[in-house]
Amino acid sequence: MDQSDVGPDLAEVLLTEEQLTKKLDEMAAQIDADYAGKDLLLVGVLKGAVMVMADLSRRLHHPVQMDWMAVSSYGSGTKSSGVVRILMDLRSDLTGRNVLIVEDIIDSGLTLSWLVSNLRSRGPESVEIASMLRKPDAAQADVDVKYLGYDIPNEFVVGYGLDYAENYRNLPFVATLAPHVYGG
Ligand SMILES: Nc1nc2c(ncn2[C@@H]2O[C@H](COP(=O)(O)O)[C@@H](O)[C@H]2O)c(=O)[nH]1
Ligand SMILES: [Mg+2]
Numbered sequence: 001m002d003q004s005d006v007g008p009d010l011a012e013v014l015l016t017e018e019q020l021t022k023k024l025d026e027m028a029a030q031i032d033a034d035y036a037g038k039d040l041l042l043v044g045v046l047k048g049a050v051m052v053m054a055d056l057s058r059r060l061h062h063p064v065q066m067d068w069m070a071v072s073s074y075g076s077g078t079k080s081s082g083v084v085r086i087l088m089d090l091r092s093d094l095t096g097r098n099v100l101i102v103e104d105i106i107d108s109g110l111t112l113s114w115l116v117s118n119l120r121s122r123g124p125e126s127v128e129i130a131s132m133l134r135k136p137d138a139a140q141a142d143v144d145v146k147y148l149g150y151d152i153p154n155e156f157v158v159g160y161g162l163d164y165a166e167n168y169r170n171l172p173f174v175a176t177l178a179p180h181v182y183g184g
Contacts, residue, residue: 001172009181014152015174020055020132020160023149027130028059030147031100036062041097043090043119045111046070047169048104051161052132052149056102067092073111082110082140086118094122104161105133106143113141132160133174156182 003013042064044053070088099119119127132149158164159171
């Protein structure tokens, strides 16, 4: 699928499928090196991280386990409220585990900052973060990302797991939306 399959709803492709693939290869190689000989539990944050989790985990050369959480951090609008609720919790016991949180994007960082503290309170050996995207200009909380794909401008993006009203998650690239889609 490319931009022409979506039509006028997309404004600009920020990251192509090729750029995402290149970064996934680099991130997986680094994770493989860092966790060689160690147990590793990947924790994906639903729903946005589904694509990163699937593509990253398949590139790893040592066995991992995967688990999922769903959290809600939105107030009334499209910005994180910082008040995080767990909608679906992990099934795994984190005691003594090496946990790698897999995320689609870090915007304000409020969700991940809360999540890291929450998971650290469960007795793991380590908790680190892998995120495909980050918006440095939107940061409101200090989040230490060990494996990062790309820094992007402070704009609302869709594709590669990211939605607008549950649409566009299946785009294999990352794009901005045309203003007419969100009433701009
Ligand atoms: N579709 C999009 N979803 C986004 C975007 N920026 C953030 N988000 C979602 O919010 C959480 C984390 O937000 P944070 O402010 O607490 O860091 C992130 O995981 C996404 O689900 C965006 O541009 N497009
Ligand atoms: Mg997310």
